[in-house]
Amino acid sequence: MNLAVVFTFLLPLCGALINGFLGQWFRKDSGTVAGTIMFGSFMCALIAFFQNQASPIPSFTLWHWFPISDTYTADMRILVDHLSLTMAVMVTGVGFLIHVFAVGYMDHEAAPERFFCYLNFFVVNMLLLVFSDNLVMMFVFWEGVGLMSYLLIGFWYYKPEAASAGKKAFVMNRVGDTGFVLAIFWLFYYFHTFNILEIAGKVKELPESVVTGITLLLFLAVTGKSAQLPLFTWLPDAMEGPTPVSALIHAATMVTAGIYMVTRNHALFNLYPNDPAHMVILTVGALTALVAAAIALGQNDIKKVLAYSTVSQLGFMVMALGVGCYIQAVFHLLTHACFKALLFLTAGAVIYGMHHEQDMTKMGGLAKRMPMTAACFIIGCLALAGFPLTAGYFSKDAILSAVLLKDHPYAWAAGLLAAVFTGFYSTRAVWLTFFGEWRSSHAPDHIHETPRVMLMPLMILAVLALGAGFAGWPEGSGMLYKYLEVTVKQPELKGHLSMANWLATILPGLIGIALGLFFYARGKSPAPVVALFGPIGNWFVQKLYLDEIYEFLIVEPTKIFAQACYYIGDKAMIDGFLHSWYNVCAFGGSRMRRLHSGHLHATLASFLAGVVALFAYILVRGY
Amino acid sequence: MIPVSHVFLLAGVIFSIGMLGLFIRRNLLVIFMSIELMFNAANIAFVGAGNMQANLAVVSDGFASVPFVMAVAAAEAAVGLALVVAMYRATGDTDVELLRRMKG
Numbered sequence: 001m002n003l004a005v006v007f008t009f010l011l012p013l014c015g016a017l018i019n020g021f022l023g024q025w026f027r028k029d030s031g032t033v034a035g036t037i038m039f040g041s042f043m044c045a046l047i048a049f050f051q052n053q054a055s056p057i058p059s060f061t062l063w064h065w066f067p068i069s070d071t072y073t074a075d076m077r078i079l080v081d082h083l084s085l086t087m088a089v090m091v092t093g094v095g096f097l098i099h100v101f102a103v104g105y106m107d108h109e110a111a112p113e114r115f116f117c118y119l120n121f122f123v124v125n126m127l128l129l130v131f132s133d134n135l136v137m138m139f140v141f142w143e144g145v146g147l148m149s150y151l152l153i154g155f156w157y158y159k160p161e162a163a164s165a166g167k168k169a170f171v172m173n174r175v176g177d178t179g180f181v182l183a184i185f186w187l188f189y190y191f192h193t194f195n196i197l198e199i200a201g202k203v204k205e206l207p208e209s210v211v212t213g214i215t216l217l218l219f220l221a222v223t224g225k226s227a228q229l230p231l232f233t234w235l236p237d238a239m240e241g242p243t244p245v246s247a248l249i250h251a252a253t254m255v256t257a258g259i260y261m262v263t264r265n266h267a268l269f270n271l272y273p274n275d276p277a278h279m280v281i282l283t284v285g286a287l288t289a290l291v292a293a294a295i296a297l298g299q300n301d302i303k304k305v306l307a308y309s310t311v312s313q314l315g316f317m318v319m320a321l322g323v324g325c326y327i328q329a330v331f332h333l334l335t336h337a338c339f340k341a342l343l344f345l346t347a348g349a350v351i352y353g354m355h356h357e358q359d360m361t362k363m364g365g366l367a368k369r370m371p372m373t374a375a376c377f378i379i380g381c382l383a384l385a386g387f388p389l390t391a392g393y394f395s396k397d398a399i400l401s402a403v404l405l406k407d408h409p410y411a412w413a414a415g416l417l418a419a420v421f422t423g424f425y426s427t428r429a430v431w432l433t434f435f436g437e438w439r440s441s442h443a444p445d446h447i448h449e450t451p452r453v454m455l456m457p458l459m460i461l462a463v464l465a466l467g468a469g470f471a472g473w474p475e476g477s478g479m480l481y482k483y484l485e486v487t488v489k490q491p492e493l494k495g496h497l498s499m500a501n502w503l504a505t506i507l508p509g510l511i512g513i514a515l516g517l518f519f520y521a522r523g524k525s526p527a528p529v530v531a532l533f534g535p536i537g538n539w540f541v542q543k544l545y546l547d548e549i550y551e552f553l554i555v556e557p558t559k560i561f562a563q564a565c566y567y568i569g570d571k572a573m574i575d576g577f578l579h580s581w582y583n584v585c586a587f588g589g590s591r592m593r594r595l596h597s598g599h600l601h602a603t604l605a606s607f608l609a610g611v612v613a614l615f616a617y618i619l620v621r622g623y
Numbered sequence: 624m625i626p627v628s629h630v631f632l633l634a635g636v637i638f639s640i641g642m643l644g645l646f647i648r649r650n651l652l653v654i655f656m657s658i659e660l661m662f663n664a665a666n667i668a669f670v671g672a673g674n675m676q677a678n679l680a681v682v683s684d685g686f687a688s689v690p691f692v693m694a695v696a697a698a699e700a701a702v703g704l705a706l707v708v709a710m711y712r713a714t715g716d717t718d719v720e721l722l723r724r725m726k727g
Contacts, residue, residue, distance in 0.1 A: 598723035600654075604646060 001060045004048040005080055008088055009127040011041040012095075016121035023113025030113035031103035034120050038099045041123070042092040049085045053483075056081075059133060072193050077133035079196070083330070083487040086480075087130040087260055090334055094252045094341050095123045097457035101345050102244035104454035105352055115155060115242065122148035126253050130260060134194035135184045138261065142180065142225065145254045146173050152249060153241040165237040172234040176224015183217035186210070200267030208272050215269055215277040218262065219284075226258030228318055229288045232311045233546055239303040243348030246303060251310045251344050252337035259317045259333050263326040266488055273324050273491065282322030282403075286414040289315030291544065293421035297428070297533075298540030301358045302347045305429050309384060310340055312418055319415060320399040323406040324491060327484045331472040332395035334480070338468050339383035339392055342461035346377040349450040349458065350433060357440065360432040367434035369447045374434040376458040381426035383465040386419055386509035393506070394469030400505045401475070405493045416508045423512015431520040630671030638664035651710060651717040655703050662696045 015037035023030045051057055062076040099119065106112045125144030132138035146169075154166030184194065190206060191199050203211075222228060227235035238250045249255070262269060269278075289312045296308035313336050320329035351358055353370060367374035383392040396419065404412045438444045450458070471480040476493060497505070533540065542548075595606075637660055644657030666689050673685025707717060714721050 600719040600722060601646060608642075608646075 002048060002051070002057045002080065004044045004051060005057065005078060005088075005131070007044040008041050008048060008092060009124050009131065011037050011044065012120040012123040012127070016117050016124060019113045019117040019120065023117060024111075027111065027113055030116045031099070031106060034116035035096065035099040035103055037120065038092065038096040038123065042089075042096045045085070045088045045092040048080070049089050052080065052082065052085050057085075065137070068188075068194075069192055072195075074134060074136050074194055076137060078131045079133035080131070081487045082483055083260075083263065084130050086330070086334070086484065088127055090337050091123065091126050091130065091253050094337050094461075095119075095126075095248060097460055098244050098248045098252075098341060098345065101247075101348065101454050101457045102242075104451050105244055105348055106242065115152075118148055118151050118155070119244070119248065122152065122249060122254070126257070129257055132196075134196060135187065135199075136194045138196075138264075139177075139180055139184060142221075142257060142261070143177065145249070145257060146170065146177075146225070149173075149238070149245075149249050149254055152245040153238045155242055155245065156240070159240065162240040165234075165240040169234040169238050172231050173224045176221045176231055179217040179220025179224075183214045183221070186214050186217065196264060200265070203267050203271055206271070208275060211268060211271050212275045212277045215275075216280060218265065218268075219277065219281055222258030222262060222318065222321075223284065224258075225261075226255050226314045226318065227288075227311050228258075228284050228315065229291065232288060232292065233543075233550065235311055236304055236307040236543070239301070239307050243303065243344060243351060246307070247341045247344030247348065250307065251340040255310065255314060256317070256333045256337065259314070259321065259329050262321050263330055263488060266324075266326045266490065269321070269326075270324060270490065278322050278324070280322075282319055282408060282411050285315045285318030285320075285322050286411040286418075287315070288312065289319060289418040290414045290421070293418040293425065294540050295543050296425045297421055298537060298542075299425075300361050300432075302350065302360050302363075302429060302433060303344070303358055305360075305425055306340070306343050306347055309343075309422065309425065310336075312422065313340065313384075315418070316396060316399050316415065319403055319411055322411070323403050323408060325399070325402040325406075325493070326488045326490050327481055328395070328398040328402050328472075330484060330488070331480055332399055334471070335383070335391035335395040335465075335468050338461055339380045339390075339465035342376060342458060342465050343380035343384060345454070345458055345461065346373055346380060349373045349454050350377070352454070353447050353450060355446075360429065362440040363433045364436045364439045365434070365444070366447065369444065370449045372455055373450045373458065376462045377434065378430055379462045379465055381430050383469075385423040385426040385513055386506070387513065388506060388510075389469070391465050391467065391469035393509070394472050394475075396509075397505050398472060398475050401497050401502070402493055404497065404501060404505070405495055416504065419508035420512040420515070423509045423514075424516045425512075427513050427516025428520055431516065435521070627671050627675045630674070631668060634664045634668035634671065636664075637661075637667065649718050649720055651707050651719050654719065655707060658703070659696060659700070662692060662699075666692050 015034050018037075019030050019034055023033075026033070048057060057080040059077060059079045059081075062078060065074045065076050067073045099116070102115070102119065106115055109115065122145060125141045125148055129138055129141035129145060132141060150166045150170045153169055154163050156162045157166075187199055188194060190210070191202055193199060206214075223231045235250055235255065239246055241250070272278075292308045292311035292315060296305050296312065299305045299308060313332070317329040317332050317336070320326070320332065349370070350363070350366065350373060353366075353373070354363065357363070379390075383390040386393045386396045400412060400415050400419070403415060449455075470478075472478040539545070641657045641660035641664060644660065645654055648654055648657065669685045669688045669692065671685075673683040673687075673689075676683040676685055710722070711717055
């Protein structure tokens with residue numbers, strides 16, 4: 001048992017318990033407690049990370065959980081390897097910074113200890129999900145992060161939108177999790193084990209059709225948790241939660257659990273790289289990247305833009321999974337965690353400064369009043385748009401060139417178009433928020449630079465958003481590749497991109513930025529998207545009517561089915577049976593009641609008649 | 624020696640008087656006394672039967688039953704008289720027709 005690893009997830013657990021049970025006695029300081037504990041956890045993760053580089057840390061069992069068959073017991077077992085430690089460092093590091101930010105962001109909250117208890121507990125669940133040695137344990141914590149996501153989206157539960165957004169996230173994730181459970185059962189049927197490494201060792205025994213089925217079921221879980229088509233609509237709604245939650249759970253960590261899960265099970269996915277499942281994964285990823293980026297063009301809510309851009313970036317990661325380039329996916333996951341956490345936190349700082357105004361059309365010119373925040377946001381947007389030499393540039397470029405090298409030109413083209421959109425909506429968000437004229441009806445006098453406790457994490461994340469890309473440079477042989485290759489075995493990419501293709505991969509982001517500047521930086525009042533794109537723009541604004549389509553195709557039929565069940569099953573059958581039985585009893589009772597007149601002599605007479613009848617019967621029948 | 628049939632006849636007559644009283648009287652106290660009369664008619668029948676068994680020189684169950692009936696009658700008298708008193712207090716009368724109302 002490695003103490004550094006244990007304390008990585010034990011410390012946040014202690015923090016959650018302390019804040020949960022004792023937090024009400026030190027409300028104002030609960031954030032400091034949670035943040036300090038996260039710092040300890042981050043340090044432990046770093047220590048474990050470097051220990052592992054010196055000499056590999058063995059996996060260890062926490063306790064035996066439950067026996068399943070004579071030969072296999074599901075254990076609470078911690079799998080320590082390069083992949084899980086990389087994720088752990090990211091989760092605790094970004095988590096720590098977001099905790100620090102949240103101390104400032106939640107300072108007006110009446111009961112912040114509840115928030116920090118959930119937040120710490122989320123980190124515990126996420127870490128144990130990452131460290132899971134077997135699929136059942138992974139599923140438990142997969143559900144655990146889902147639960148914490150539900151609780152944190154609905155943190156302001158008295159707002160009906162927040163409560164229903166939490167419900168939506170939970171229910172849509174259930175759809176995906178069905179796939180996860182079925183895949184686990186299917187694997188157990190063949191191997192009689194849940195252990196990921198054991199399954200990876202034996203996986204060659206499986207026929208191709210079974211592998212395709214299992215990987216598709218696992219991918220269904222990914223579409224739920226990592227917000228892919230068709231299950232992504234919960235993620236934009238999840239923005240009802242406090243902004244640090246959006247940054248930590250719905251951008252940096254939880255939604256990437258699907259990417260991690262596939263990477264963790266890469267032996268299964270590697271087996272038949274040309275089967276239909278990979279086509280499905282690639283197509284879904286490319287479509288999600290494109291569709292979500294298109295929707296992000298039309299959003300005015302600053303958090304909604306970022307939410308759709310998260311979906312879009314997750315689509316890029318899934319594309320990488322679809323062509324079997326897991327390290328590229330994890331690379332983008334890590335850089336995305338840095339720059340998207342940065343973007344969400346700066347958005348949170350803006351929202352905090354604007355007293356909970358999220359509509360970008362009511363902002364403008366904020367760069368003069370909060371220059372540091374603006375600088376951080378611009379850095380985040382550059383990384384998001386893939387501006388050369390920022391973090392997003394390296395990782396997105398790695399994915400797009402991998403897709404092209406694996407000979408999927410259509411997916412590559414969709415990715416390029418999505419990258420153009422990304423550049424455009426990033427620029428639009430920057431310009432609407434920080435430049436141009438002040439557009440709100442309120443006077444901007446009260447808006448000041450972000451408090452220092454919130455600014456420090458922003459600056460650290462900004463440095464990461466600029467520099468983290470160099471971990472994966474040069475492509476295919478950078479530090480991160482060397483490190484992860486020990487754990488993640490993926491087929492080597494053959495060939496090199498031609499200069500034209502390489503240019504085609506880096507240009508879209510720049511084109512998007514240029515277009516954004518062209519349309520938004522010129523005029524004093526920004527043109528609405530509808531004006532730029534015509535009727536298609538309206539589709540973007542209306543989120544491609546996906547919510548309405550789901551409402552019509554799934555929610556309404558379900559409601560009709562429920563009504564039918566209510567009228568036929570409940571009303572007609574159950575109530576009908578009960579009511580008719582009641583009528584029989586009531587009718588019998590109303591007749592029998594007349595016997596009970598209350599006349600003593602009538603009662604006696606019937607008693608006597610009964611006795612006489614009894615005697616007569618005995619006399620006639622004999623003894 | 625009185626014949627057994629005479630004893631049973633006496634018991635039958637007393638029982639019938641008691642039952643008649645039970646049926647035709649409306650005064651709760653009299654009804655109560657009629658019930659006592661029926662108890663005692665049964666007791667007389669027990670004694671007659673016991674006497675018959677004694678003549679046959681076997682152990683007599685009839686005599687043994689009599690004290691039980693007396694004990695039950697005594698207990699019943701205690702409860703019954705208490706009910707009569709309670710009814711009189713509640714209604715100021717002992718007419719059973721008044722008991723049709725099921726409230727105090």
